[in-house]
Amino acid sequence: MTNSKPIRLTREGYERLEQALAHEQERLTEATRIVQEQMENSTDAEDTGLEDAKREKRQVEARIEELEDTLARATVIEASEQDSGTVGLGATVVLSNETAKKEMTVKVVSAAEASVRGTDKVPRISDDSPVGEKLIGCGEGDAFVVNLEGGKQVKYKVKSVSY
Structure with a gap:
């Protein structure tokens, strides 16, 4: 069930996925x-402990396969490849939520990268999330509206973009 579509990752995201793979390989050994x-x-043919252990092993194997597939298809994008004036993968963006009158800082990453937990001080958002999709290509001063569930809309304004 492997996909052949390339995945663009930041250097940091690629390294985080490699660390996740190493961790899962340790879990597989255990x-x-x-x-x-x-x-x-x-002693029992229907030992639930054995079945639970087998299920856990299959889940770890599936996660390893998923991580290996992602890394095999990954293309690492460097900040120098990006147009520093507009939002792309790896950009750190200061956004003003005009609806709630709050500012927030986010880092735009691919979905594969956003799904791996890290110790980031800046939250990561996927480029295919509602906010991420609208952000790609925006520059400082650009504004956009995101439609949320239930018909709610949130207006954002890009305050700054950095890599």
Whole structure:
């Protein structure tokens, strides 16, 4: 079920995905050990501990496959490739929520990158999220409206763009 569509990642996002893969590979080693242990100690053909261990191992294997596929299709974009005046992947954007009269700072990344947890001080938003889609290509001073569920609209204004 692998996809052949290329995925654009920031250098930081690529490294974060590599770290996630290494972590999942460690989890697989542990999950494999637990399955073997459960099999050796299992006396009941319907041992729930063994089934739980096998299910956990399959989930870890699926996550590893997903991460390996993403990394294999990844193209790392460097900040120098971006037009520094407009929002693209890897941009840190200061946004003014004109509706709520609040400012926020976000980093625009691909969906694959946004899904991996990190210790970022700046929240990451996907370029295919409602706000992310509207942000791509915007420059300082540009304003846009995002339609939310229930017919609610939020107006944003780009205060600054940096890489």
